[in-house]
Amino acid sequence: MNTAMDARPPRHEADPVLTIEDFSVDYLGANTTHAVKNVSLTLGRGEILGLAGESGCGKSTLAYGVTRLLKPPALITSGSATFHSREGFSVDLATLGGADLRAFRWDKISMVFQGAMNSLNPVISIQAQIEDIFTTHRPEMKKAERVERCGDLLERVGVDRSRLKSFPHELSGGMRQRMMIAMAMALDPQVMIMDEPTTALDVVVQREILDEITRLRSELGFAVIFITHDLPLLLEISDRIAVMKAGEIVELNDAYQLYTNPRDEYTKRLLASFPSLTGKRGDFIRTGIADDRLTETDQEVVAS
Ligand SMILES: Nc1ncnc2c1ncn2[C@@H]1O[C@H](COP(=O)(O)OP(=O)(O)OP(=O)(O)O)[C@@H](O)[C@H]1O
Ligand SMILES: [Mg+2]
Secondary structure: OOOHHHHOOOHHHHOEEEEEEEEEEEEOOOOOEEEEEEEEEEEEOOOEEEEEOOOOOOHHHHHHHHOOOOOOOEEEEEEEEEEEOOOOOEEEHHHOOHHHHHHHHHHOEEEEOOOHHHHOOOOOOHHHHHHHHHHHHOOOOOHHHHHHHHHHHHHHOOOOHHHHHOOHHHOOHHHHHHHHHHHHHOOOOOEEEEEOOOOOOOHHHHHHHHHHHHHHHHHHOOEEEEEOOOHHHHHHHOOEEEEEEOOEEEEEEEHHHHHHOOOOHHHHHHHHOOHHHHOOOOOOOOOOOOHHHOOHHHHHHHHO
16 A cells, blocks of 8 residues: 555655766876766765776766766767756756855765875874865864864864874874764765765774764765675665676666665676675674664575
8 A cells, every 4th residue: 555655755856956968078198088977866865875886887986977076088079967956956066166166065965085194284284184175165264263162173074182292103004094983074064975984994994984974964964975895885875876897877776776676787786796686695784774674584595
């Protein structure tokens, strides 16, 4: 029986925060690469959308393209990306230039880059690097408030505020990566695009950071495009998952549907390439998708 709740359209249709339409990117050269081909997808407000696919399939290019961070020889050959603000206005990112685009990028859509933790300035303290965001984007903010906010941000991602005085080399890799996430959250953006934010980290630290991201998402209501080749991880944290292959989205579905009923051959192969998902090696650690939605067989795998 259809209840009123069942009839409600999914979040990405009812309340989109980012619409990507027919987006294509080439890398021009002697052998031009069609890195992203006619990608369309909609991100719902507060949604975590996973973007999976093997190395080189175009995930980062799509993320950089949408946020207009690509440089030549990359060329956006078709499509658009439109941001729909909580306040009710929509902006086609292609229409923003220079300063507007930079402001927009921190304020409304922020990014955690692949390997970003290595790009912190080594000779500037953590505090100065976070403060810089506020000085640039919130010039009216008083020094005392800035410092307070910097400390709050660190604590938000599970790092003690006493670390503000540290320099990047004095922090562990996990702490540096948390720093990057804290900085991306500084201005309360409505969308965060995270490109392999935890790949370089050991599983325990990775787990802690993912827990922070999902907790903060519930608390603050931002949406996330989470990019990784790690499909088991995406199954755990995502509402929906898009699978990308050779520049195209080959399948996009609710995470649980994609796991239990993959349609595309490539998705099936990708799922099968993780033995922990098929239960062949036991050790199934996926816990994020509500257990009551798992079948009995799934439960046994979880238990084993
Ligand atoms: N600056 C560049 N010049 C030319 N080709 C590039 C450039 N950057 C990326 N490419 C090509 O574009 C394609 C997509 O690359 P991209 O970095 O988007 O993949 P990815 O899915 O993010 O991979 P990974 O999982 O390894 O990060 C690849 O074929 C890559 O070789
Ligand atoms: Mg990449």
